[in-house]
Amino acid sequence: DGGITQSPKYLFRKEGQNVTLSCEQNLNHDAMYWYRQDPGQGLRLIYYSQIVNDFQKGDIAEGYSVSREKKESFPLTVTSAQKNPTAFYLCASSIGQGYGYTFGSGTRLTVV
């Protein structure tokens, strides 16, 4: 079955640590996105990539980094510079700009 897979489902981070969230898709989609979801707020765009080896900052990129070495994969690293990383992180993919998203199941990151 085609889909988009995020792992792990739950992740705990100690202060000062970097952690990496995985996102893999087998839909052959060109575009991939990372969003952050906080209670009472709409989804906010962290980074997006429209093609391999290229990515752009979204609205809240500070403290995050990404890579897009393969079409299928778009990992997100939450660095120690992100001061408030506790949130639900959603990865999405689409055929291209303006088309609807297919979302992953999310990763809940908690700072301990």
Added chain:
Amino acid sequence: KNQVEQSPQSLIILEGKNCTLQCNYTVSPFSNLRWYKQDTGRGPVSLTIMTFSENTKSNGRYTATLDADTKQSSLHITASQLSDSASYICVVTILTSGTYKYIFGTGTRLKVLA
């Protein structure tokens, strides 16, 4: 400022009843509007997409309406089921300088009780 506002924030109804969720937007230039359903702890799943010229669109028991003049959309759920308990998110797409941008509402949390 581009904004999407949803109401109510939360809603509780009995199984079998109908309900309507609202989405008001102040965005420009409008491209399309989508409704997503998000189960707790899961990613959103698309329910409908509506362009400027469409007034209504159905997906099973879900019917979305769009009034481009008043910049309002609604999602009507008929004969609710327990599985309808979820958050419903309205997303408006704008197109500026050749780039699409998605403006997300904060969602309406629906609880259906037996």
